[in-house]
Amino acid sequence: MTTILEYLFIVRFRKLISKGDRIALLLIVLLYFAIAFLVFRNYQHFQNYILLFFLDTVGYHLQRSDIEILKLKKNYKAILFLEYLIYSLPFYLVLLFKEEFLLITGVLIFNVVLINLPKSNFKTIRYPFNLFNVYWHINFRKYKLIYLFPLLAILIYVAAEYQNHNLIYFVLLVLGIIACSPSFEREQAEEIKRNPYTAEKYLKCQLKNTVINTFYITIPIAVMLCCFQQWEKLLWVGFVFIPPLLNVILKYLYFRNDLMHQIVFVLFIVSSVLSFGASLIAMPFMYKKAIKNLKAIKYAEDSN
Known part of the structure; x- marks a missing residue:
């Protein structure tokens, strides 16, 4: 046994x-x-x-x-x-x-x-994600993240029906975690080296990609909130974008050490919540450091 x-x-x-x-x-x-x-x-x-x-x-x-x-x-x-x-x-x-x-x-x-439950006959689900970061498609297909959205919609209904606002915050938290998952994956250093963009433009494209794709996954929940007239909670949807953007910067800040990346991400989020967002002041400095690390990766090939 x-x-x-x-x-x-x-x-x-x-x-x-x-x-x-x-x-x-x-x-x-x-x-x-x-x-x-x-x-x-x-x-x-x-x-x-x-x-x-x-x-x-x-x-x-x-x-x-x-x-x-x-x-x-x-x-x-x-x-x-x-x-x-x-x-x-x-x-x-x-x-x-x-x-x-x-x-x-x-x-x-x-x-x-x-x-x-019968097995779905749909072999491929077409996602609207921007392809600059392919891990959005890979993660959604690998971990079947799309199946979470019906559950989140049910939670929104329960929250509106029983006036339980904490459930709405929980749904937004789950959305933030989903949006962060592609940034925990790492492309090969050779992919960064071969990319024609400069380090700064490459990071900006990654951040832009994250904003666009996060917007796509927030649309169903935002529509649900509108249907149940949870207008004040719509403002909280904007906070869903912060963790994935932070995670992209931390990804290139600790590109060589994914464990440190995960630890710092958790600590940063916790400190931001406890300090009412005061830790976010450090993001511009982290952004510059991430660009510096990307430059080191891109030019490492030239120095060999």
Whole structure:
């Protein structure tokens, strides 16, 4: 039984841990239980958002590529059901201890529906993104990010129906994270060297590309906000553009070290929130440093 559980979690989190790293796997499992414990202790604050903790399973199911292999077994649907039950077990326990039996039933029924959904016949979804940064297309296709938008639209409806403005802020946060994801990918240094643009123009094109593509992904949510007459929340849509623009600059600021890039990005965002945006004053200096790094990459070939 222990071996089966270990195998399931290794498959589930194979992108986050190294092969054979049982300590990292154990830490991830403990983190899940720690989050569930915090939700349990502060259930009154998380009660309206508890279903969000089950969305991880939805995203995983929509992007997994081993279902065709599992279909070779007659009981593959039962395997998937038990697998998703195990993944979300800490949060099921929270609902169980809080006697939320109706919610548990609803989530289980939803999982059954999810497992029985027919596979989409659309092989290719045409995205309107600007192609200067191809990772917008790659990430949306690789991680099936398009499937998040119906869920975000539902959250907007729930927020408007129950006057829960925090859900709208959560949706905008998710949009910001989606817009940041392409900037965490790195093109080859040779691509930068071969590009005919100067370092400054190259960075400006990357920033322009990010603004245009972020605008495209905010349109559906902005339309939903207009439909539900959430006019004051439309102003907050503008804040969605800040994290991806910052992430582009940090990408070239720490082009050789993606881990440092991610750490600084998180720290910068947290400090900006806590200091009401005061950290953003440093962006012009970071912009100049990013240009300097791009110049070093472009001219490195000439010096060889």
